[in-house]
Amino acid sequence: MDFLSYLISGISLGSIYAIIALGYTMVYGIARMLNFAHGDVIMVGGYMSFMATTRFGWHPLLSVIFAMIICTVLGIVIEQLAYKPLRAAPSLAVLITAIGVSYLLQNAALLLWSANPKSFSSVVPFDSLRLFNGKLIISGTTIVSIFVCVIIIMTLNTIVNKTKIGKAMRAVSEDKDAAQLMGVSVNRTISITFAIGSALAAVAGVLLCSAYPILMPTTGAMPGIKAFTAAVFGGIGSIPGAFLGGILLGIIEILGKAYISTQLSDAIVFAVLIIILIVKPTGLLGKKVLVKV
Amino acid sequence: MRRLRMRSSIDNCLTYGLVIVAYVVIRLLLAGGNISYALQGQLVPITVYIVMAVSLNLTVGVLGELSLGHAGFMSIGAFSGAITATLLELLADTTSTTWIRLGFSMPWLRLSLAMLIGGIFAGIFGFLVGVPVLRLHGDYLAIVTLAFGEIIKNVMSILYVGYDANGIRVSMDSANALKLDEGGTIIVNGPMGVIGITKLSSFTAGFILILITLIIVLNLINSRAGRAIKAVRDDKIATESVGISVWRYRMMAFVISATLAGAAGALYALNYSSVVARKFDFNTSILVLVFVVLGGMGNIRGSIIAATVLTVLPEVLRAFNEYRMLTYAVILIVVMLVRNNATLQHVFRQVGARLSKSLPIRRKGGEV
């Protein structure tokens, strides 16, 4: 029964990773950049929802929408100010800039909200589910996380494969120049991708803080890096890959914590990242690209 | 071409000159009692960060790969160096052999050996980490160095090392698991890090380490191996096509960089009575990266100046302290944007033709 309960927590945590990983995987697939600040957008989403419920006394659902709007705007602003001027720059410069943005968000949050952890009250109104005479308890947040994740993945998959903007995204990820020549606005497509990723980050932020109710300026950093690991695990650029990678990583982390070592649980996740990148850098569902010379 | 060669050697002389003059001036100020107590406490850290920045510049600026785990190598050096120094001291106290007792009771010898061992251990780790890491490039390489840095931090936080009559004991579990004798000493105590360190570091030792670092890095850059490393940065396929093993020179740069960071870590640890693994986290790696970026990637003298200024500034400008990290973030973004965007470069040049002369972010002296 313990194992089952760990497994379910793993899937729940993995669902949150999957939602974050979508932001990484779409941006990487389309703009070919590692948006290091993505994890910190999660943190901003958490604070926004927190402020909306505690300061303004809004309904939790409204606070989620508020957080999504703010994060979407934030994502677009970051993209326009920091990343867009670097379209032609070497990837080293883009990554350093993204690290700078990540630091900027964290430290701005530190000045705004101080380092004191805020205790976040879950936005999920349901009670826990008790099964097998109370031997297995599944929290409402767990159920909602999994449910929301599945819905988001299915919606995004439809958007990417069935709509016009989805077609533009696929075209840009395949070949930027060719897409531009065919009349696709590359800049607009990249901006929309950032907007979607950031809105999802807000959702992930709220779910993460509902599950682990401690909100700090650094709250998003670790989950961000882990979700990137999930994106790589599943195959960067692939939406089903982000889902698969997120769930697997969540399970690995929770089981590692339970059966190997609590202190080393982060180290285990990082070891997974290293092993995947060395053994199969294209991930589980990614495709291989050969550099033309 | 003779001009170019001469310019590069004049440039190197300037770098050495700057370091030596700065050392002499600070010594004189110290003797005159003109340096505040707080700033005196920063002298060794400044030298440590200079060595960290110069060594990271070898990877980021000269080899062209972003390492986000440089603090991990500093950690390895700090732990192995501090353990070495403590063991040598215990050995000097307990041995009956006269020359060992006399030799190891000399602080400078223990410090030198500690830095040497710290460097060697970090270098070995650099190699071991480099084998998988250097199969990757770009973003993936960067994120894997970050991962290794975090793994090192996590593992160091559960490390226990003790010493008693039966020798050295190591455990990953708890201090009790070391099962030390009555008179045993705990050297590394898990999350509390290395404890009971005898402070051996000094400003002069740091100065000497900087000189050694400069000799290694500057001479390497301006030699056959250094040219190959720069070739790898510019174009890997072209480098292979002229018969140079890309793997070999990437590894060389990576290991030398790790070794120097290890020596700096040992110097750092031996400046305090205890040192914890948490100190060498991602933030420290980024801090050193900020020095490299602000000083100019590939610009060794720039790294030295940036490391010094950004370590001293929070001490002299109290108000700056609060906005310190925010400033670092802005530095990373602005320097990258100005360096890599043609429009911004143009604007920047027009606005601050005079101003920019005094800023180190322009590509100039010490460039390789």
Next chain:
Amino acid sequence: MNESISKTKMVPLPSHAIIPERDASQRPILEVYRLGINFGGLVAVEDFNIAVGRTEICGLIGPNGAGKTTIFNLLTKVYQPTSGAILLDGKDTSNMNTAQINRAGIARTFQNIRLFPSLSVEDNVKIGLHNEIGYSMATGILRLPAFYKAERRAKERVMELLDLFDMTHLASHRAGSLPYGAQRRLEFVRALATNPKLLLLDEPAAGMNPSETEELMSNIEKIRDQFQIAIMLIEHDMRLVMGICEGIAVLNYGQIIAKGTPKEIQTNPLVIEAYLGKKKGDQVC
């Protein structure tokens, strides 16, 4: 790669375009048997056979996308062949990587120039001399006498090589700041600096005007005579190809459709067809 050498050895020498008489007594510097590669579903090169004489200048022509550059990439192991064998100076190269291939004697230039743009012209050539310079890392760091001696000799050698193309005055310039033609020449010099037995030139005259091309032609012949090496070149400029190549192989859709002397190629109906009936001597593609 996949075919074992023992098997390929039984195959007779690949039919070559034409090996000049002066080279006929010696084993060809390059023998390629049934070389092939595919990318996913695309067969980029198939059943490619050729032999190149020791001091031959040999041309590889064909429409865009025919697979010419891919052949250079296979010969230098930038791509791994899916089939076939490559013998350099009679030695099997299947276990060598790009760097080892160069040390074994093949140097090349790239269709899309690949210099070390942030380094000086002098350093670019010195990097070509890397294996000849040969002192150790420690010698460099400790500045032992061997360092100064080797660097001085390297410098002289760089100037000699640059002088072949009248480029000595550019030695201290940044390679990336050179005009296009000079970059192409520098890549040529860098390849030559590695002391090859076979030099592969990928579209050396691209972007050059007629007088520059004229000069390049005489330079290629001069270098072949002076260094006594074989040169294989890909080129679209038919005046250059017909003017200096002794043997020519024509590629279309990854396969050789004709081999022979310039005269034979010019009158070959298959070749004319491949170039869509363009008149001989025209610029193709």
